[in-house]
Amino acid sequence: xxxxxxxxxxxxxxxxxxxxxxxxxxxxxxxxxxxxxxxxxxxxxxxxxxxxxxxxxxxxxxxxxxxxxxxxxxxxxxxxxxxxxxxxxxxxxxxxxxxxxxxxxxxxxxxxxxxxxxxxxxxxxxxxxxxxxxxxxxxxxxxxxxxxxxxxxxxxxxxxxxxxxxxxxxxxxxxxxxxxxxxxxxxxxxxxxxxxxxxxxxxxxxxxxxxxxxxxxxxxxxxxxxxxxxxxxxxxxxxxxxxxxxxxxxxxxxxxxxxxxxxxxxxxxxxxxxxxxxxxxxxxxxxxxxxxxxxxxxxxxxxxxxxxxxxxxxxxxxxxxxxxxxxxxxxxxxxxxxxxxxxxxxxxxxxxxxxxxxxxxxxxxxxxxxxxxxxxxxxxxxxxxxxxxxxxxxxxxxxxxxxxxxxxxxxxxxxxxxxxxxxxxxxxxxxxxxxxxxxxxxxxxxxxxxxxxxxxxxxxxxxxxx
Numbered sequence: 167x168x169x170x171x172x173x174x175x176x177x178x179x180x181x182x183x184x185x186x187x188x189x190x191x192x193x194x195x196x197x198x199x200x201x202x203x204x205x206x207x208x209x210x211x212x213x214x215x216x217x218x219x220x221x222x223x224x225x226x227x228x229x230x231x232x233x234x235x236x237x238x239x240x241x242x243x244x245x246x247x248x249x250x251x252x253x254x255x256x257x258x259x260x261x262x263x264x265x266x267x268x269x270x271x272x273x274x275x276x277x278x279x280x281x282x283x284x285x286x287x288x289x290x291x292x293x294x295x296x297x298x299x300x301x302x303x304x305x306x307x308x309x310x311x312x313x314x315x316x317x318x319x320x321x322x323x324x325x326x327x328x329x330x331x332x333x334x335x336x337x338x339x340x341x342x343x344x345x346x347x348x349x350x351x352x353x354x355x356x357x358x359x360x361x362x363x364x365x366x367x368x369x370x371x372x373x374x375x376x377x378x379x380x381x382x383x384x385x386x387x388x389x390x391x392x393x394x395x396x397x398x399x400x401x402x403x404x405x406x407x408x409x410x411x412x413x414x415x416x417x418x419x420x421x422x423x424x425x426x427x428x429x430x431x432x433x434x435x436x437x438x439x440x441x442x443x444x445x446x447x448x449x450x451x452x453x454x455x456x457x458x459x460x461x462x463x464x465x466x467x468x469x470x471x472x473x474x475x476x477x478x479x480x481x482x483x484x485x486x487x488x489x490x491x492x493x494x495x496x497x498x499x500x501x502x503x504x505x506x507x508x509x510x511x512x513x514x515x516x517x518x519x520x521x522x523x524x525x526x527x528x529x530x531x532x533x534x535x536x537x538x539x540x541x542x543x544x545x546x547x548x549x550x551x552x553x554x555x556x557x558x559x560x561x562x563x564x565x566x567x568x569x570x571x572x573x574x575x576x577x578x579x580x581x582x583x584x585x586x587x588x589x590x591x592x593x594x595x596x597x598x599x600x601x602x603x604x605x606x607x608x609x610x611x612x613x614x615x616x617x618x619x620x621x622x623x624x625x626x627x628x629x630x631x632x
Contacts, residue, residue: 205330205336205337205338205339206338206339207328207338207339207340207341208338208339208340208341209340209341209342210235210237211234211235211236211237211309211340211342212229212234212235212236212342212343212344212603212604212607212608213226213229213234213235213236213237213342213343213344213345213346213600213603213604213607214236214237214238214239214329214340214342214344214345214346215229215236215237215238215239215345215346215348215600216239216316216329216345216346216347216348216349216353216354217239217240217247217347217348217349217350217353217354217573218238218239218240218242218245218246218247218299218310218348219246219247219248219249219348219350219573219592220246220247220248220249220573220589220592220593220596221348221572221573221574221592221593221595221596221599222238222240222247222346222348222572222573222596223238223245223246223247223299223302223303223596224265224572224592224593224594224595224596224597224600225346225348225572225596225597225599225600225603226238226303226306226308226310226600227265227302227303227306227308227600228265228596228597228600228601228604228628228630229346229600229601229603229604230303230306230307230308230600230604231306231628232600232601232604232605232624232628233604233608234600234603234604234607234608235307235309236306236307236308236309237308237309237310237311237340237342238303238308238309238310238311239310239311239314239315239316239331240310240311240312240313240314241312241313241314241315242312242313242491242492243312243313243491244296244299244300244312245296245299245300245303245310246292246295246296246299247350247492248350248492248494248589249290249292249295249589250292250295250296250299251490251491251492252378252490252491252492252493252494253292253378253379253380253439253488253489253490254378254494254589255289255290255378255431255433255439255440255441256287256288256289256431256439257287257288257289257290257589257590258286258287258527258588258589258590259286259287259525259526259527259588259589259590259591260285260286260287260288260589260590260593261285261286261526261590262523262524262590262593262594263630263631264593264594264597264625264629264630264631265593265594265596265597265630266590266593266594267285269298269593270282270285270288272298272302273290273291273294273295273298276291276294276298277434278290278291278294278295278298279291280395280396280431280432280433280434281395281396281397282396283396283397284396286526286590288396289394289396289431289432289433289439290433291433291434292380311333313333313334314331314332314333314335315331315332315333316329316330316331316349316353316354316357317330317331317332317337317357318330318357319345319354319357319358319359321358321359321566324565324566324567325566325567325568325612326345326358326566326567326568326569327341327568328340328341329345329354329357342607343568343606343607343610344568344569344570344603344606344607344612344613345568345569345570345603346569346570346571346572346599346600346603347501347563347569347570347571347572347575348571348572348573348575348596348599349575350495350498350573350574350575351450351451351495351498351499351575352498352499352500352501352571352575353451353499354569355499355501355563355566355569355571355575356451356499356501358563358566358569359565359566360501360502360563360564360565360566360569361501361502361564361565362499362500362501362502363499363500363502363579363580364449364497364498364499364500365497365580366534366580370449370497371447371534372447372448372449372450372496372497372534373496373497373531373532373534373584374424374425374444374445374446374447374448374496374532374533374534375444375445375448375450375456375459375463375493375494375495375496376425376441376443376444376445376463376493376494376496377443377445377459377460377463377464377467377489377490377493377494378439378440378441378489378490378494379439379440379467379471379486379487379488379489379490380433380437380438380439380440380486380487380488381430381437381438381439381440381471381484381485381486381487382436382437382438382483382484382485382487383436383438383480383481383483383484384436384480384482384483384484385436385480386432386435386436386438388480389430389438389480389481390402391403391407391408391411392408392411392412392415392430393408393430393431393432393438394408394429394430394431394432395432396432405429408429408430409427409428409429409543412428412429412430412442413426413427413428415474415477415481416428416442416470416473416474418477419470419473419474419476419477420473421466421469421470421473423442423443423466423470424442424443424444424445424446424466424536424539425441425442425443425444425532425533425539425543426533426539426540426542426543427543427544428440428441428442428470429441429442437487440467440471442466442467442470443463443466443467443470444532444533444536444539445459445462445463445493446533446534446535446536446539447535450495450497450498450499451498451499456493456495459493460492460493463493464489467486467489468486471484471485471486496532496574496584496587497583498574498575499575500574500575500576500577500578500579500583501563501571501575501576501577502563502564502565502577503559503560503561503562503563503564503571503576503577504559504560504562504563504564504577504614505557505559505560505577506560506577506578506579507554507556507557507560507576507577507578507579507582507583507586508578508579508581508582509548509549509579509581509582511554511555511582512529512549512551512552512554512581512582512585513549513550513551513552514552514554515552515553515554516554516555517554517555518555518556518557519557519618520557520558520559520618520621521555521556521557521558522555522556522557522558522561522594522595522597522598522599523555523556523586523591523594523595523598524553524554524555525553525554525555525556525585525586525591526553527585527586527588527590527591528547528551528585529547529548529549529551529581529584529585530544530584530585530588531544531545531547531580531581531584532544532545533545548581549581551585556576556586556591556594556595558598558602558618558621559614560576560577560578561576561577561595561598561599561602562602562613562614564577567612567613567614568606568612568613569613570599570602570603570613571599572592572595572596572598572599572600573587573592573595573596574586574587574592576595597625597630598621598625601621601624601625601628601630602616602621604624605620605621605624
């Protein structure tokens with residue numbers, strides 16, 4: 167090594183050592199102060215949507231169709247969120263007009279919907295859906311960016327003006343007149359300083375998480391007594407009985423499932439979706455807890471499938487094709503809005519003049535602990551729910567102007583959330599949020615000043631209301 171190279175090496179080593187010493191000293195004090203620095207700022211969108219799950223893609227596409235310039239950020243590598251990266255497997259409460267109907271028709275045209283006889287609930291091909299959603303975003307002119315997570319939000323007074331994202335491109339700042347939080351867990355609303363609720367109480371007795379999987383079987387027809395098909399044959403056992411049969415077989419193989427209502431749905435050919443596990447008491451904002459839950463759930467899914475395979479017979483050759491990229495979160499932050507959907511709304515079957523969706527799905531609280539799971543997979547219902555409306559006001563942040571929510575992070579209580587969180591309602595909320603945001607941005611108003619009559623008229627003009 168030359169003397170010059172040696173000097174450069176020593177200088178770099180000493181500089182690195184000094185930096186390390188400073189970092190260690192700061193860590194010992196319990197915090198690290200990040201040096202101030204400038205980051206690139208873009209201001210080229212009317213509406214910014216954070217999270218490209220069912221609510222996010224519906225919001226972004228509808229806002230773009232309404233004439234707004236739209237940016238959509240997603241931290242995974244595909245659109246669709248829980249549908250695709252999460253391998254949800256089943257659409258629920260999907261018998262709705264507008265974008266929901268459009269998706270049904272387009273999936274049918276591709277042969278990607280397992281049961282075209284039901285508009286409300288059906289299985290689907292997740293890869294076909296990924297492609298379809300990308301095509302729809304491109305056609306609408308939505309600028310979407312993968313592997314990008316919102317990491318900070320900044321306000322001027324009450325108004326949200328800027329977000330910061332983290333990605334392979336580093337930190338980037340983005341300004342827009344209106345933002346929509348479709349992160350599922352209310353990440354943007356939290357970062358913007360909104361009040362929120364979580365679980366049943368402040369310390370989060372939350373619904374469990376589930377890691378779903380795609381399975382390949384040797385002959386799905388030989389498993390008809392276990393697998394849900396779109397059409398039930400004469401004399402075929404019910405869906406409830408199929409769950410019980412799967413549970414009995416799993417227990418017989420030495421694996422009592424952490425979700426006592428294990429379910430398999432037929433996708434196409436010999437491909438099936440499986441939901442067979444629960445992870446209890448996980449805080450969805452704690453990355454370490456979610457990581458541990460994911461590892462535990464993936465291990466359990468593999469143990470259960472291996473146990474089934476060892477039984478032979480119709481289970482011979484069953485294997486996991488893929489586990490979900492993300493564990494399915496049922497319960498995240500519920501950002502406080504200008505209206506809160508309550509359990510009493512379900513009991514009364516409440517109606518609103520500014521209804522963005524009519525919810526027909528019932529109360530669905532999964533067992534809250536492993537002990538509960540041994541008694542019942544789904545908790546007893548506290549009331550009998552009637553079809554009810556979600557008003558636009560529940561999608562507009564109370565504490566911050568220029569911010570909307572759609573999907574499971576809207577304003578509601580624990581019981582109401584367990585009903586409206588399914589994806590048919592997320593899509594309807596996304597449509598309404600997208601149109602409202604577009605109208606607000608184009609007219610230089612905050613969303614809470616846009617009247618429902620304007621939103622409804624625009625939805626009808628776009629063919630989103632029958």
